[in-house]
Amino acid sequence: MSVLRPNLFRGSVAIVTGGGSGIGRAITYELLTLGCKVVIASRNAERLEKAAKELGEVGDVTSIPCNIRKEEEVQALISQALEKYGKLDFLVNNGGGQFMSPVESMSLKGWNAVVETNLTGTFLMCREAYNQWFKANGGSIVNIVADMWRGFPMMAHTGAARHAVVNLTQSLAIEWAEDGVRVNSVAPGMVESSTAAANYGKEANVFDVVKEYLPTKRTGVPDEVSSVVCFLLSPGASFISGTTIKVDCGSSLYTRLMWNIDNHDKLPAYQWIPKPKL
Ligand SMILES: CCCCCCCCCCC/C=C/C(=O)SCCNC(=O)CCNC(=O)[C@H](O)C(C)(C)COP(=O)(O)OP(=O)(O)OC[C@H]1O[C@@H](n2cnc3c(N)ncnc32)[C@H](O)[C@@H]1OP(=O)(O)O
Numbered sequence: 001m002s003v004l005r006p007n008l009f010r011g012s013v014a015i016v017t018g019g020g021s022g023i024g025r026a027i028t029y030e031l032l033t034l035g036c037k038v039v040i041a042s043r044n045a046e047r048l049e050k051a052a053k054e055l056g057e058v059g060d061v062t063s064i065p066c067n068i069r070k071e072e073e074v075q076a077l078i079s080q081a082l083e084k085y086g087k088l089d090f091l092v093n094n095g096g097g098q099f100m101s102p103v104e105s106m107s108l109k110g111w112n113a114v115v116e117t118n119l120t121g122t123f124l125m126c127r128e129a130y131n132q133w134f135k136a137n138g139g140s141i142v143n144i145v146a147d148m149w150r151g152f153p154m155m156a157h158t159g160a161a162r163h164a165v166v167n168l169t170q171s172l173a174i175e176w177a178e179d180g181v182r183v184n185s186v187a188p189g190m191v192e193s194s195t196a197a198a199n200y201g202k203e204a205n206v207f208d209v210v211k212e213y214l215p216t217k218r219t220g221v222p223d224e225v226s227s228v229v230c231f232l233l234s235p236g237a238s239f240i241s242g243t244t245i246k247v248d249c250g251s252s253l254y255t256r257l258m259w260n261i262d263n264h265d266k267l268p269a270y271q272w273i274p275k276p277k278l
């Protein structure tokens, strides 16, 4: 069960980008179980439609293909969601990604692809949702960023873009406060989803490899990100805006230089029963 109360979001409508896979899918699942209607949006229409069918067993979900890098597609996504449900309460900018490369061999095209996806895509989604609905009606936005607090060697493009989203979050929290819009971010640490493992585990499962470097000695699960996103969207967070919550159980603080943490299992994941398919 969600830790939030049943029917908390009954009558509410959300858009979750990247809502058909991994963390976005967990967020969509939890929102649906709390009574929210959800539009999921991403590029791969086939995968998105399949996810919407499966999630449709839990609640009212609609898939709308959209590349968040394309202004006209973002405009169409917001207007189609409004046509379908007549309102919009929540926007979760979860869609994003990157590839691993040192800067010296990163092409401009690759840099631009990552910055446009993670920063410009978030900007476009926020601006369109605000102009088409939130400005007149208020709402709540959560942006997903990453653990880039100490720089992001091998992923400098995403580190720069995500840190920029943290600053965008702060600016929008102030610009849109008088319209009743709260804007926050969530920064996940290493969270294992099947898609992330496929992207970063070609030779070995990177999530297995990194465990020993984390204070938890385990990676996170998508539900542990989802519960914080849903809290930030909820009235329980009515006095929180412009902030970024790290969901990493301290991994962004930890180096083994000063303190060694032996293997343990004292910080287990919060597991849903039955566990949703991710
Ligand atoms: C020993 C332990 C080590 C620990 C290290 C652990 C690190 C793990 C990180 C875990 C934390 C983060 C997890 C996640 O974010 S989860 C997964 C999220 N999903 C993804 O990241 C999706 C995968 N990525 C992409 O889809 C793409 O990278 C991108 C987001 C950029 C979308 O690109 P798009 O589809 O628009 O663009 P193209 O594929 O056409 O590429 C455009 C140009 O970008 C360059 N590029 C793209 N991919 C690569 C690559 N794999 N390597 C190098 N360069 C790449 C390239 O220039 C492309 O242009 P060309 O194809 O014309 O050359």
Ligand SMILES: NC(=O)C1=CN([C@@H]2O[C@H](COP(=O)(O)OP(=O)(O)OC[C@H]3O[C@@H](n4cnc5c(N)ncnc54)[C@H](OP(=O)(O)O)[C@@H]3O)[C@@H](O)[C@H]2O)C=CC1
Binding pocket: 017, 018, 019, 020, 021, 022, 023, 024, 041, 042, 043, 044, 045, 047, 048, 066, 067, 068, 069, 094, 095, 096, 097, 098, 117, 121, 144, 145, 146, 147, 187, 188, 189, 190, 191, 192, 193, 195, 196
């Ligand atoms: N898993 C982890 O450890 C961490 C993940 N993150 C971030 O969390 C978010 C979710 O990641 P995760 O669930 O693990 O991985 P996924 O690969 O499952 O999620 C990425 C989602 O973003 C969508 N997406 C990518 N590019 C675009 C685009 N241009 N337009 C619209 N949608 C797009 C993808 O769908 P499609 O391909 O159909 O477009 C996919 O659904 C991402 O932003 C990721 O970078 C941050 C820190 C750690």
